[in-house]
Amino acid sequence: METTPIVNKERPKVILTGASGYIGQNLLKKLKEDYDVIALSRHGDSKENEEHVEWRSCDFYSTGDALEALQGADYAFYLIHSMMPTAKLTQGNFEDMDAILADNFARAARKNGIGHIVYLSGIVPEDLPEEKLSRHLRSRLEVQRILESSGVPVTTIRAGLIVGPQGSSFPILYKLVQRLPIMTLPTWTRTETHAIALDDVLNALKNSIGNEEVKGRAVDVGGPDVMSYKEMLRQMSEVLGVKRRFIDVPFLTVNLSKIWVTLITGSTREMAYPLIESLIHPMVANPERMVDGISNGQTSFKEAAQAALDKERQEKVEAERKSQESSKPEKSKPTLTATAVKKSSVRSVQRVTLPEGKDAHWAGQYYLEWLGKALGPFIRVHTGEDGVSRVYIRFLSRPILELSYDPVKSGEDRAVYLITGGMFANAKDAHSGRLEFLMIPETSDCVVAIHDYLPAMPWFLYKYTQAKLHLIVMYAFRKHLEHTRTLGRSSTSEKASGSVGTPASVEAQS
Template identity: 40%
Template sequence: MRPTIVIAGATGFIGRWFIERYHTKYRIIALSRDEMEPDPDYDKAEWRQVELYSLSSTEAALRGADLAIYLVHSMHPSTRLHQGAFEDTDLLLADNFARAARANGLRQIIFMGGILPGEEDDYELSRHLRSRREVEITLASAGVPVTALRAGIIVGKGGSSFRMIRKLVERLPVMICPAWCTSETQPVALEDALKMIDYCLDRPEAFDQAYDIGGPGQTTYMDMLKTVAELMDKRRIIRPVGMFSPGLSKMWVSFFTDSSRALVSPLVESLRHTLVASDNELLRAFPDRIGFRKAAHRALYGKEDFPEVPRRKKSAHREKNTVRSVQRLPNPAGHTATYVARIYQRWLPILFRTLIRVKTEGDLSTFFLWGIPLLRLQFIPSRSDDDRQLFYIIGGRLVRRKDYGWMGFRRVLNGEYIISSIHEFVPALPWFLYVLTQANAHRWVMYRFGRYLEQGKAE
């Protein structure tokens, strides 16, 4: 009987190619934020809609799976307003996935992360690499064995990093390359990356292991540009300059490649490091890996098209003015989420000097301003524990939809931080007024609450 694999991030570059290559070997459950149109001619995977911000939705989506491949990176917001840094969102999504994997008894999670600099590197990790490492730790926190495959640039048709290289070569006859273009890196061919994922799946000796993966040789971003220019038969002048200006680099790479800053930033920030694969058992199991030149040629001229997936179903009605806020709060005392949620309700009236009052009756908490009920939260004990506190947003003058949103406190990274989050909140205020007032007020309140926790006053 074929093992069942669930792929989170299945509509992306790696997910699509894995389905294309291995749908006959595995039964595949492919996860997507959107519901897919039924397609009788498509039999490579079972597509399931999932809201990864919701633990219950994630648990349902993983039902029936034996193994998982986690390819999620929260670059694109799913609400009209998204407050918070991408690394905090990544942390929350990974925690949900780890809990859901444990609840469904999965045997293993494969995570595609990023190569980390060696100990000799004195630079601090970029935000992107630090986030990838945090996700790796978080996925393993629920007890399901994790295998982390840490890669640099993956070279293949449809890959965003290689697409940026190709676009730069296509559009710029002269390229002045900043210092980060000369950092050593070790790209890996798409075919090799897919084979390594397949090799590690359900292999006990790979459980709870991290492997750097890369091609047979090291190169630099500037040399990759030159190689691609040769393959495309483009005469290009490519010259290095001795400066590192990540902000300027992000602007010109984004402009000339039609790529979002969210996609460009991780590449530019990570390439300030030397990112080469350390020798390991997995690399030794694949001695005949494909070099960059051959991988780039396949990406440019390979006959296979980028794999298609079923069309997304058009939603009959989707709430437009939704808000998501994900805030990381320091937790130096290692408090439980239960404690922090309770302290928050006591602290808020202190912050506003009794203008705001919180009344708690059983599992219902109501926040009043001068006697006006602003917000009503319903605590959900059946979906809460000391690491996670869940509240449904069920009413109040600030709320337009009373059946839609939820709020939570989550203890993450061994209690080092608390993630405070609000999801699918629909404000009652007109949108422009909400953005100018209530949204900024919430951000400021959570910043002050974070300072309160950091200073150890929540004792």
């Protein structure tokens, strides 16, 4: 009996964040075989749609962008990382920026009814307390918790070093072996890691989406080889067909390693430093976190390294051929966001810890009140009946900044103030600058962020005056909140021990 093939069967629709990145662009090729893919990128408008692939532009620092971009999908992959700057001037660390991105994504996923999130993270050592982990791994854990706070089922795929062309860690390894005939190896190079081929990671991600068995779980993945970084360097030299001498030394620290690795490989500090800090931890898949059909990569390190180098050479030849065929370089379609970022946009992100029981809305109001008091001899802040807070330099009648509370963009655990004017803001251009206060789920931490701010003063002058002053003010605000929390704890302790009365300063600040 012949079976009639099913035609026009509806395919699940999947969101792919970071679709133009290293992992994303390779995963896209696999996903479009079985899914309709909504591919997201900061500059998705410059991409051409194709069969089963729809490109959308999305800046996940914007809650509105995130909410709109995640519409109409069943599942989503979270492949976003913020190690590289996204503005002409970026102040702050990648951990705080990753927290903002994850929170905006998580809220948008919940509101759009996404049924499952698959998130690519790093292997986390089981026997280390979180405070002793590297900044990179702590941030990966925090992002996982933020995604899970959305209520959408999350599967976290945890991988060690991913072996493939481009990427982050593998090219560093390759360049070290390629460029150094003699290598002095610090103690961290004897740490074991569990490398995995790019194709094995892609299969793990694809096999996880919509998989009921792994919803709500963290799954470790790894290839067939567990080895030290020293052994990895040795095998890499065999793949390249070069002789290298390795000298073990006990005194090179991770901090020194960060410097010489960036110098030798040409990697950026933003990318290389957090990754190298993580190398002190053994990153080996935990058998208890492994799942058949997802966790066990089949490609050896040597095979994966050879395939990565072959692919890189092939891509270079193809790029040269296309360059010769076309006399004009391909240009991206210009967008207002891309133009603004290139010109003079600012992103400044700092984290503070609020007193117990306080939230982002309190933080926003309190910050403006504190600003006028702390800088009283120089600055005054006035909030009018129209709800606009205006910041003045003493004795000047025109405000330097106008901050308008936005009830639409604000919400649960978030307060947003639009930068709507003032002498310091470039209001002539389409200005989407804003000051946001965002609570990190299930903590007392609040991220205070300036996004897409366009300063009016000349760039050089701004960079070394107003930008520096903002960092000093935020540092003072963080210290003030720490002092407030300390006084609050002391007051609570006194009450618990039977003392009567509360310091007036605590009452005023609470």
